[in-house]
Amino acid sequence: MRRITISALFAVALLLAACAKPWTHPDYSGKVLDQKFKEDSTKCEVIAGEAFPLDKHEQNKRFLLCMTDLGWNYHPTGEGYRFQTKPR
Numbered sequence: 001m002r003r004i005t006i007s008a009l010f011a012v013a014l015l016l017a018a019c020a021k022p023w024t025h026p027d028y029s030g031k032v033l034d035q036k037f038k039e040d041s042t043k044c045e046v047i048a049g050e051a052f053p054l055d056k057h058e059q060n061k062r063f064l065l066c067m068t069d070l071g072w073n074y075h076p077t078g079e080g081y082r083f084q085t086k087p088r
Contacts, residue, residue, distance in 0.1 A: 022074060024075065025071055025073070044066035047063075047066050048060070
């Protein structure tokens with residue numbers, strides 16, 4: 001019984017870690033958030049790639065700057081998504 005409980009908790013922890021989103025935007029949520037992220041990240045990838053076609057490090061810095069300029073907040077540890085339970 002105890003082995004099953006530990007396995008279940010481990011599986012839930014992995015599932016929640018996989019759902020973590022490193023980007024948030026204060027003006028969007030749900031499906032709109034996902035769609036706007038796709039649009040804005042593609043736009044910023046193109047801008048960064050054209051500015052620095054051979055330098056991935058500079059492309060990454062330009063991409064982060066572009067996304068920030070568009071209002072996106074970056075949380076490298078996945079803090080953009082928080083799992084919350086109802087208080088008891």
